[in-house]
Amino acid sequence: MEQNSIRDLLDAEIKVVNVGLEGFAAELSAAGVPVIHVEWSPPAGGDPELADLLSKLGA
């Protein structure tokens, strides 16, 4: 069952939502694959101390 789902996925037209690194979206787009890029980065640039401060400040 699971095998079939994966086969179905690969047989069908691929539609991609790319989150984070824009380079992946650019590569797919260049290869003609429809892709929607979501601009995202970890809160506070990934700095846990700053993220904690922001959380307490209500961000």
Place this chain on the structure above:
Amino acid sequence: MQLIEDANREALRRILEGDPVLIDVVPAGQAIPGLGERVLLHSGPPIEWNRMCGPMRGAIAGAIVFEGWAADLDEATALAARGDIAFHPNHHFDAVGPMTGMTTRSMPVLVVENRRFGNRAYSTINEGLGKVMRFGGNDASVLKRLAWLRDVFGPALGEAIRSVGGIALKSLIARGLAMGDEMHQRNVACTSLFLREIAPVLARTSRDPQRLAEVLSFLGSNDQFFLNIAMAMGKAIMDPVRGIAGSSIVTAMCRNGTDFGIRVSGTGDTWFVAPVEMPQGLYFPGFSAADANPDMGDSAIVETIGLGGFAMAASPAVAGFVGAGSASSAALYTKAMGEITIGENPEWTIPALDFAGVPTGIDVRLVVDSGIMPVINTGIAHKEPGIGQVGAGVVRAPRACFEQAVRALAEKLRVVA
């Protein structure tokens, strides 16, 4: 945190209730107390001579000669280098200036009064394109134009503006946005609207037809004339927002060609400073990124009030000019700035976004949390003094300024990680 939310609501109220009116043009020394002999105001946060970039040093030498504090540029440079000139940011004197931002006592300044709160802000007059002091120009042609602005243009414009009791700016900006200006790199609509309003007044107050023709010609031939009015307006709107306890709203963004600085309402007059970035943009024929100076000027005050890069969607033409992509992508910039601001300005709307208001009130918490940095439309100066503008582009405010501000605000509120 409720204290911050309440403080920011108050900050937004003050921004939106601002009522800026251009009321006069007077010599800077007359308008700004403390701007006397051998005192010079520059753009951006505080900086010493030995850290200043080429165009800034070139402009300073020119301004010193213009004021008669030195006989020539070499003597002026020596005077500045040995500490005989007091340098201060425009922002410390209720003023703003584009690019190098030179303001000295005899230069005429536009006076904008915020009639809702009673404060005033100042900016020198835009010199036009080509070789100009704001890009570091300092030769005889630059000083001659400055003398004409001081002796002819400034007094004529001041008399005209006074005779009608001032020119209201808020409604003018609203019309400019609908006509494709974003008030930083595109001011052709607002300049034209201003000319349409002031031309008959100038005709009534002028006593010399030849001088009137020169004044009108200067106004009509400089698409960016309105930029300096918009900047003084921005300063007049944001100054009453300073010092609201707990507020995380940015009250000023500026750069001096070396550093980028921001101020935040809840942390008073402290500057949060980081190295300024290079604009990404398009260059005029014959120039490239190798010629460019890092970003400079107080003009990012217009982004601080929701215009410039924040209003990119209003100005598809500017998106192409500053190399920000296709006209259709202009809206993305404005929408992204909506992620880091706390409200919209209902009086300054953008037709292409179904009349959404420009994103207003930059919150340092949202900037750091989202990683989306404020976008600024900017002119690019040649790194050598005296050459002038070589392109236009987009620059991002550095993340470090906002991280410092968040930490300082937390410390002030005694919030620890």
